[in-house]
Amino acid sequence: MNDIFMVKLHELTVVLYALSVLLYFIDFLNSNRKANKIAFWLLAFVWALQTTFLFFYMLKTGRFPVLSIYEGLYFYAWVLVTLSLGINSLLRVDFIVFFTNVLGFAIMVIHTFAPAELNSHVVAMKLVSELLLIHITIAILSYGAFSLSFVFSLLYCLQYKLLKEKKWGKRLLRIADLSRLEHMSYVLNVIGVPMLILAIILGLQWAYIKVPNMHWYDTKVIGSFIVLCCYSSYLYMRVGKELNGRSLALWNMASFLIVLINFFLFGKLSSFHFWYS
Template sequence: MVSPSWMYDAIIYIYALSLLFYFSDFIGANRSAKRMGTGLLVFVWVLQTAYLGLSVYNHVDRAYAMSETLFLFSWLLVTVSLIINRFFRIELFVFLVNVVGFSVLALNIFSNPRVTPMLGRWEVSDELLFIHITLAVGSYAAFVIAAVFSGMYLFLHRQLKEKHWSVTMKRLPSLEKTDRYAYRAVIAGTPLLITALSLGLIWVVLQGSAEQLGDLKVLNSLLVLVGYLYYLFLRLSVKANGRRLAIWNLYAFGVVLLNFIFTNWLSGFHQWVWM
């Protein structure tokens, strides 16, 4: 029986949003973010459980197909992560396990021939690309916001250091707030980029074009991710000062611009952006 994809799309988006909240909790020990992430993950688990229940009911006379086995594997990862989250405080474990579970689930859903896209003229791979692009654009938007706040931080820092008081300075938030807002934007953008890259890699796998993993756009996207992970490392482990963090944030955003503008011209399969 062919299945519509609205349920699968809902699971993917809710799962991705859950990862965002879990990442925020892992980085900043945010209890509210953890509760939101857990609530969304429980909802994902409920939807997956309902699907598995229907599968068992419809397959009493034969074994699971590969797609259903992968779905079961993803469900088990979600179940284990919820148990670990309930009884232990290992936020990094929960986040990483669910990145794997999200990737397995996406690979299973978009390679399943029984899933039909919401729009009749689309292929399932088109929906995969649509979600990939949506998450990537969301991450870029977050990085733009982070860059703006970092630029404000450097401007305000210089004005204060040189004791140049002006009306503009009075309209800007404090150094502490601009640094904190930039940090929060990076926390929002980084997990979105991770999930977008995961879906992009899954698309490459489904297309059977492993050589595209060496595409300049793919490599530069990974470099963007490394840049923002290093920013988080500087803030959380090195405890770098706000000026150093702002400068590195702008460096990382420079790589984002390079990735979005120039590498599209040289990419073998991302040139559609300019069409």
């Protein structure tokens, strides 16, 4: 598979992704079922193109593509599309695909316009390690779960606002009820937290083996533990204190902002997460 074809495939994916998000936005504003259906199938085609791109990229590099921020962003976007399509097919929650893929499209745009030097094959090949691959893959999957949990909390706050202001309409009816939105947000965090714990354990193990003079006060290590504490606090408040409602949804949304800071900023400041810099 030549490089020109790969570039054209990626460009086509971005264009179709943008069109899908636009149609979902039209559906969100006007409750247009036809636009929703076209957007869904466009997104399914985007997923197929993303999967094809990942497959040929793996054939070209001979490894799983998560060893640089350039690769990690693409895999993150693929995870978001996969999870949103899966949940939409199983649960039929309106607007979950739209909100999730606004985030996913933003990740794709960042990936597309990332500086070329971020995609360092030389550095990546030096870092090939099964332990590292598992660590990064699990971490990104946990971020995918947290991303969808954030979207459910966002929909919860939107539904809460519509109910409080008594704005009855098609949009209110199409968003799932508050208890269902809250439950799905909780379930995704229950999945994401243990995956993040495993990712941290594997990452620390790899660092001790491969990185000389690894420090616990490294920004990425501290950031990962902050993320873990935020979501563990969410689970404690939800299960231990039996709290629920809008305040818990806002806590969950704030926790996701910490995830983004940890992914984009702390990785840059880290002394040993240099494949992300």
